[in-house]
Amino acid sequence: MPIQNDKLNYLHFFNKIGYNIGSNYIQNVDVHNYKSFDFFPDLAMFFAAYTVKKTFSRPTAAPKFIKNSICFFFKNVFGDVHSKKDEKPFIRIFPASYTYTSIFKKDSRVKTVSVLISAEYLKGFLQNDAEKFQYLFDTSNDFLIEEIMTDDIVRTINDIVKNEAPATLADYHYKLKAMELIFHLFKSLSKRAQSAHQQLSDKDIKSIYKVRDKLVSSFDKPTTIAELKQIAGMNELKMRKIFTQVFGMGIYDYYQHFRMHEAARLIREEKLSVSEAGYQTGFENLSHFSRTFEKYIGQKPKKYALKIS
The missing domain is CATH 2.60.120 (Jelly Rolls)
Incomplete structure (x- = not known):
């Protein structure tokens, strides 16, 4: 009740x-x-x-x-x-x-x-x-x-x-x-890749969230794998496996997913133009930004901007 x-x-x-x-x-x-x-x-x-x-x-x-x-x-x-x-x-x-x-x-x-x-x-x-x-x-x-x-x-x-x-x-x-x-x-x-789920320690989980937090802390400048390995305190293979297990996608896809959703937020809430949103999320080429945006958001940024205006 x-x-x-x-x-x-x-x-x-x-x-x-x-x-x-x-x-x-x-x-x-x-x-x-x-x-x-x-x-x-x-x-x-x-x-x-x-x-x-x-x-x-x-x-x-x-x-x-x-x-x-x-x-x-x-x-x-x-x-x-x-x-x-x-x-x-x-x-x-x-x-x-x-x-x-x-x-x-x-x-x-x-x-x-x-x-x-x-x-x-x-x-x-x-x-x-x-x-x-x-x-x-x-x-x-x-x-x-x-x-x-x-x-x-x-x-x-x-x-x-x-x-x-x-x-x-x-x-x-x-x-x-x-x-x-x-x-x-x-x-x-159901869209996640079928893979064996390994037992994760509290330390593993804390480390992989540090990796995630660093990854999404700056959308205009991606963090290198070398930096992420150092933050995680584990080898690259283990880091990638745990990341995919917890977040359901690889490190690069996760970064791009959040990067494009941040661009969509800038267009939707901050009322930035498509080119300004692309620039703030680290894109110098507007065509590349448009293709990436469509892949992760499902429509081109100009159409998205018109839809929410």
């Missing part, structure tokens, strides 16, 4: 699913918007928008009342234009039992949608396709996957967050929306 937007009920929901969010979180977060839905024992979904009052860290903990669950976590993928203090949007998938430490930075504004779903319940929906995603269901193997954003995912999340609940069958509506969100995410996951 939907829970009203206040901090007390926000905490009540976490208690209800058996998830200990910790005293630091309670004391140092101002919740602005919140709604949750539980469909026990198989599924729960919530979204929240909040501001961090003081920097703190918090170890994760598994919810107790959805057994053997997988978490689909969408961060900063809805709402208004992001400020410089906001983290970049991302989607992460991991077993709810996976433990890591989250850092919450003072004054950051955070908007999240989370879906917790029983692995067995999810298998029932995937049916024959479940074998393609076996790495998600191997309970002996912790994993962390980051997936790219798609227009379908953003559209569905905005339907969940922004639209009023229907007057009738509201629970049924939101349960379908949760599954629609997972459906669009699995469409993206």
Whole structure:
């Protein structure tokens, strides 16, 4: 059932699913918007928008009342234009039992949608396709996957967050929306190359995120593989394998993907011209920029600019 937007009920929901969010979180977060839905024992979904009052860290903990669950976590993928203090949007998938430490930075504004779903319940929906995603269901193997954003995912999340609940069958509506969100995410996951998923240590995951952060820190000047190897502290082959496992594409494709989405943002939000957006993302040749933009965004930049004007 939907829970009203206040901090007390926000905490009540976490208690209800058996998830200990910790005293630091309670004391140092101002919740602005919140709604949750539980469909026990198989599924729960919530979204929240909040501001961090003081920097703190918090170890994760598994919810107790959805057994053997997988978490689909969408961060900063809805709402208004992001400020410089906001983290970049991302989607992460991991077993709810996976433990890591989250850092919450003072004054950051955070908007999240989370879906917790029983692995067995999810298998029932995937049916024959479940074998393609076996790495998600191997309970002996912790994993962390980051997936790219798609227009379908953003559209569905905005339907969940922004639209009023229907007057009738509201629970049924939101349960379908949760599954629609997972459906669009699995469409993206299905495009990943089929490869063996190796066990990753906490050190491996931290190192590969340092590589990713460096890769997207400057779109006008690509980082060399030699620099990335040094940041990762591992050989090139291992770095490439782990990067592809976590992010679903190779280092070069990932760089170009984010580079073109940054160009699209500059055109859409900053109202830059096509040539200015190309220049700011490191292109000297406008034709090369146009071809690359079309490959990753799906249309030429001039057509994209006209469409959103």
